[in-house]
Amino acid sequence: MSISKQITTIAVMMAVGFVTLSARPAFAVKQFYDEFKEVYGNLDASMVAKAKCNICHEGKSKKDKNAYGKELDKLLDRKKDAKNPEKIREALEKVAGMKSPSGKTWGEILKAGKL
Template identity: 35%
Template sequence: MRKLMNVKTALLFGLAVAGLSMICAENKVEARPNFKNIWAETYPDSKMLVAKKCGVCHPGKTKKEKNDYAAAVFKGLGKRKQTDKDVIVKALKAAEKMPSSVEGKTYGDFIKADEIPPSKKSE
């Protein structure tokens, strides 16, 4: 009887630990998905974000891949995980004025035309 009680206690304890770990193991969400929302607010008439979502800055299969436009925006951010909306908007506006890899065109020209800015890497 005592052995059966120990098995039940161990099982109950194991289930409690598993349940707590599932509750406490929240999905970590970084502030970076806000870039998409801020980009949409900054360029409300652009249909590019709806079509490409994060592909505006991340053309590949992973978020680690960034195009030249993303690098231009990153220069204005000041730090890797920027969360200040005003700083992000200023970085977007600054990148808009920077020259793209296409001679005579800025990143802003591509955004206004609802086209993904090309990268030197992809040419």
């Protein structure tokens, strides 16, 4: 193999490695997720564990929130409220009573296991 092909191969491998290591999934605020599990402990645990961050997020950026996450985002500040379990629970309960785009409340959707 010629030196130019070796250099090209190394450059491609480095580029793939860089892209792989720099791509990050959306991560929920751990305290918000923990409180969600406490409030909705009656839900199927495997379903909640599978959904994880996607309970509130969608896509690859933590800034991309689904409709449920957008409602919570209006009530919670991820930096200020992360250490305030009471406020997190209040927000979860308040959003549970709100109507989703489908017309059902978020609480009804969650109880039906439709995260």
